[in-house]
Every structure is written in C-alpha cells, then in structure tokens.
Amino acid sequence: MATTGRASLLAGGALTVGTGLTAPSATAAPAASEHGKHGHGSGPRTVRFNIISDIQGDLADFGKALDDLHRINPHSAGLGVAGDITPRGYDFEYAEVRRTLDRHRHPRNVAWAIGNHEFYVPKYSDPDTLAQDTWPNGTTEDSLFRSFYNFAGRNTVYAETSFGGIPVLTLGTERYAHYHDAKLWDEVWISDAQFAWLEDRLAHWARRRRPVMVITHHPLPNTVSGTRNKLYLGDYLQPDRLLSILGRHKDVFLFSGHTHWDLNLSDWVVRRVVPGTGNLDGFTVVNTAAVQTGWTDDGKGGEVAVGGTFNQGLQVEVGPRTVVIKARDFSTGTWLKQLTVPLHTAA
Template sequence: MVNRRALITTAGIGALGATLAAGPAAAKPGNGKAKGKDKGNGSVTRFNVISDIQGDLNDLGVALEDMRTTNRASAGLAIAGDITPRGYDFEYAEVTKRMDKHAHPSTVAWAIGNHEFYVPKYKDPNTLAQDTWPNGVVEDSLFKSFYNFAGRNTIYEEFSFGGVPVLTIGTERYMRYYDEKRWDEVWMSEKQFTWLADRIAYWDRRNKPIMVITHHPLPNTVSGTRNKLYLSDYMQADRLLEVLAPYRNVFLFCGHTHWDLELSDWYTRRVVPASGNLVGFNVFNTGAIETGYTDNGQGGEKTVPGGFNQGLQVEVASDSVTVKARDFGRKAWMKEITVPLV
C-alpha cells in the first residue's frame, strides 16, 4: 500500500506555486551572532530549524516572515529535508524564488529528504506512473538537482552559524535503484560516517555544542519513531548511533514524520549504554511546514486538523542551549527546553 511518504498527492502538486578554517574540514560562514543575555560571554547565537516544505510555499513564506520578526539577527537557517514535493528542477527553482521574496539568513544549511527522489514516480510532472518506475530517470540526476540547488557537491556538509558548527547528513543512495523491495531507506557511506565522527570529535574537543541536521529520525527517539512507519528508516541505524552516542553536547534535529510539536516527546535524550555516555545525546523533532500528523492510537497516524506550520528556534549560550517550538501560523511559542552544556 502506498502511504504519504511514498506518494505526493495532487493537492501537494497544486500547492506549488568564503569558508571558516576548522582543522581537516571547512565550515561555511554564518552572518554573525544574534545578541542576547548570557552570563558567560554576553551573547547568544540564534538560528532556526525547519523541515518538510514539500511544495507548501505559502506556509514557507509565512514561516520566513515570522522568523524574521522573532529572530531578526539570525545566524543561520537549517532545513532538514523534503525541500520539494518530488525533486524536479522547477520545484527547486520555486523554492529559491520564494526564499528570495523574504528576508532570511545568508547561510542556509540544506539537508536532503526522501521527497527529493520522487521524480522517477512520474511519467511527466502531471502524470503519476509508479508501475513504470523509474520512467527513464537515472539516480545521478536526482543528486545533481539537489547539488545545483544547494550549491555544493556532497550530501554531507559543515556550516557555521555564528561559530556554532552545523553538520548536515543524509542518504547517498536512493535505495529503490538497488533493491526493488526498498524505497526511502537511508544509506550512508563509510566515508560519510568517518567524516561525521571526525567533525564531532573535533568540535567536542573545543567544547562546542554540535548541531546535526538530518531528514529521517532515528528509531525510538522523538515523536512517531516508535511507530512502525518509522522504525526502519536507516539501514545503518546502529552505526549512526555509534557515532553520536558518546557525546552529551550533540543535538540531532530530524524531520520526516511531520508529527506535532505539541506532543510531549518532541525532545528526548538517546542513551546507548555501551558508549559510556549514560546521559545520552539530544534529539529534537522539527515539526513541519506542510501538514501535521499525530498518533491515531492504532499503530498509525492521522492528520492534525486545521492549519499546520511549525519549526524551531535554537539559542546557544556559553553554558546552555535553549530550543523553542514555534507555531509560525499562529505566531505563538508552543514550548521550550534549556539543555545545560558540559
């Protein structure tokens, strides 16, 4: 059965309308620190994290305007995947056009999502043809479209939001091309894992909190990830846990589920006892720009009624990180949590 993660609906289509040296890798610069109170050094670095635009460009515009109001001196914007409904070049162009209409940080950290790989489901932009998948579309073209849009040539990348390291990760294969029994599962190369481990260790030695942006959530973490729909997103979940688990000051931000930030498990600490870190690392649900979901009480999910347009504001001080959930449509704060740094 085709579910909402594997198929973009007709309604979704209609909604379209210098480097910072840092050891062995480099970070893209942010545009400064937003000032705020901090007992340590007198400043707080603020940035936003959103995900799952999926063609809802009107709500994206609303979110950008609200972020400009609440976080005018933002050091960056991270977008955790599902940038487009299907991954067509014209859909990426529509996102760029809408972004250009609104003030936003000069540094945007894009992560790739599963919807960036949905062009092969279509005979043409108006004709769904899953029976003839991949409809002549080669895998490499999907990655090239993302790279051209994001202005880089790798899935994984490091950015700096006012001195705060931000690492984007994601799949390096669309698994349907390799196994007809698969669709959206995340596959990461050993090169990506090594890069991620090296960068986290580098910044941890410098007592920096490390922000990791990924589209798919790890199982048994935040809202929705104990649901059968999201238990098998990563083909190498244990390997990713092995990299993240030792570090108390890692903050993992993930989208994909669209689950409501009103839920109590929007934030958690994931503990892997074998890592020696019995406090765990931090995991946050990012909400979504397009359509919200929540538990249906029967092992599945249901749509959140009414408008839905949610994301996060992150505030990094010298001794803590505060994450605030925001309803962009209602222009209201939903909840927040402050995590001490160690």
C-alpha cells in the same frame, strides 16, 4: 511523513523517558527577548538560529514561516532545513523554493539537508502524470543528486557550516534505495566516507568543548515523536552505526524531520542513550515538525493528520552554558513551548 499513511497526543514540555532514553537536567527556560543583535541575546555569546523542515511544495506556508522567523529573530545566525525541500525533486520545484526564499527576508547562511521527497521524480512520466508502474520513467539516480547539489551549492549530501560560530553538520542518504534493491524505497544509506567524516568532525569539536548541531531528514528509531511507531522504525539501513557515533557525545543535538509530527507532543525533545558508548547522559534529539501538514498518533499504531492550519518549526539559542530549544507555531505567530538543556562543555 510516511509514504503509506500517516501516536499519544500530549501537551507537555518535558523530555521523554523510555527504553534507551533519559531525561536530562532540563527545565523550562525563562522568557527571553524575541529580538537579538546579530544572532546574539542579552547574555554573553548567545547565538540564535532557526530550523524548519518538510516544505514539500507548500510555498505559501514557507513564506509565512520565513516572515515570522524574521519578526522574532531578525538577526538569525542561520536557517537549517531538514529535508523534503520539494514535493518531488524537479529542478523547477527547487527553483520555486529559491524564488520564495528570495522574496522573503532570511538569514544569509542556509543549511539544506536532503529528504526522501527529493527522489520522487522517477514516479512520474512527466510532472503531471503519476506512473509508478513504469518507475523510474527514464530518470537516473545521479540526476536526482545533481539537482540537489545544484540547488544547495555543494557536491555532497553531507556538509559542515557555522551558524554564528556554532558548528552545524548536515547528513543524508547517498543512494536512493529502490535503484539498488527492489524491496526498498526511502531507506537511508550512508557511506563509510560519510560515517568517517561525521566521526572526525564530532571528535574535532569535542576536543574544543563545543556543542554540535546535526541536521538530518529521517529520524532515528526510538527517539522523538513517532519513532516508536512501526511507520518510522526502519528509516535507516545502518541505524546502530549512526547511533554509536552520535551516542558518544553529550553535547550533540540531532534535529530530524520526515514524520511531520506535532511539536505539542511531549516527546518533541528527548535524550537518547546508546548502550556501549560510555555516555550515560545520552545526546539530545529534537523533532523539527513540518511546514506542510501536521500528523500525530492515531492511537492504533499509525498516524492521523492534525486538523486545521499547521506550520511549525524551531528556534535554537546556544549560550555559554545552555541550549534553549523553542517550538514555534508560524501560523499563529506564537510560542508553543521551550526547553533548556545544560551543556556539559560549559566551563
């Protein structure tokens, strides 16, 4: 969600075609059983897991999402959370998320990505007093990262885990930009070390002919819903470098949040082709929507809140030949749509 405000609302399920985008061989998937064993469906080696984002203090809807996910996928191989775990990044807010998680059944393996809301403590002189004129109000940049690391159980914003044998990489900013440039706020900065790590891990799994799931909070420009909108074109300070790495790999699936844009939009999933990478098929990019508050196109280059209850996320089903991506409405307990993407790594 843009901090300054909240683009065409279409109810389709096809991939968007546009500048730098192409529709792959993607068809509506046949209905699948909602229950599997140990993250596996009836087909061989199908691994099911779930991805959500943008909890931002809406712990009631977070709990509802966890309950619905357990009902439809009780043996989920993992849960990815694409940032904005908390509303501001206070330690007590992380603790509230952990308590909510512990009160609801959930996968043992949770992959957390850092979001811009994890850096909003400096806007407050205390938890009850907004004081942006005196930013950072004594809060250090290092303390914000330490809070995330303590919660996520690691010491970097980027990490690799496995959901039932499927490699899952999380990415994130390594600076909060306003500490380094007064003209910047939430823009993502990635170090040479993180870029090198990402390049190495994608190459590693490409040699082994494995699809890779990549989770990041901020969306890349000209990808999923909202990212051709002026509000979301400048989220990365080095977008071309990141795109050039991801764009080489046909079986990379990038999941991004931040916009809160509705999964009912037609460009909820796209294929992004990056010129110069030699990969004319592109890679798959998926919008993760949000647990807290939905947004959509206002028809004027901005965005407008989606009326009524909003609580959406994804189920991902990785088989030997295809990946099925399913959009879920947790508030109604219904599927919104699904899409099947053939794997180029399939034998």
